[in-house]
Amino acid sequence: MTVFNLYIFDRNGNCLYYAEWNRRKQSGISQDEEFKLMFGLLFSIRSFVSRMSPTDQSEGFVSYKTNEYKLHFYETPSGLKFVVNTDLSVGNIHDVLQQLYSQVFVEYAIKNPAYSLGQPVTSELFKSKLDEFIRGQQFFTSKLS
């Protein structure tokens, strides 16, 4: 069970934070382009998913799976978007992402007066708390490859 990487976006598409633990393959484009691509995808998928939903009251886009990885998505009502890529053995981590938002992002980014909203988070404390949080999850194992 492993976590590959994580993105945090605000509602305007700014990537506020990116971290990777076990990423084995790069996307082949610049990091900026990658963020734009990821955000664009999230926007399109969310809109597609709700439009094509055959039932009412759908929660919306939650995750997608390929044969190699699973992308998990969590969005707050304030438009903050959390994306985590893991391997396929990880189930629904909606609660974990919710905790990541409330225990790490709100505590160490939002409540930090030195952090300006909409900018990438650069606080070392945030970085280490987030790292600690992810590493502390049951589904995280670091494989040396």
Add this chain to the structure above:
Amino acid sequence: MARQAARGPDPRKVSNELFTLTYGAMVAQLVKDYEHDDEVNKQLDKMGYNIGVRLIEDFLARSGVGRCNDLRETADVISRVAFKMFLGITPVVTNWSPAGDEFSLLLENNPLTEFVELPDGHSQLNYSNILCGALRGALEMVQLDVTVWFVQDQLKGDSISEIRLKFNKRLEDAVPAGED
């Protein structure tokens, strides 16, 4: 601003007093720094706004409340959950406009104004204006453009304090370039 001391044994009460005192000290300083009550009101609104845009995240994280479906639900959440969480009070939601786009919050006990009296010569001061700014900032982050203002103020002699909130429009997220 005059203040009469009345300490209670409950440790939580002490921290409430500290909050009231801190807010009072801040308003007093603003009154000294700016000549007109108008300016102070504007500053309080601005500070409130800056608090609101962050406070909303804390609120969403701690309350776990999801998207509201209409303004009535929003008003209900503001009063029963948000005000309760941050100020320990539950204002009454009332005075809905016929179009359903405006409502009032009636505050009987305002923790900000405990033991406070407006000084002479500052009758236009909206002492708790920070609340209006905070509501505006917080709601903007959940895509609601609102105007918030005080209609009645106990500090000015009214029997109750009344905050009015008017919904202007929904704010739509910017669409990323290249998407429809």
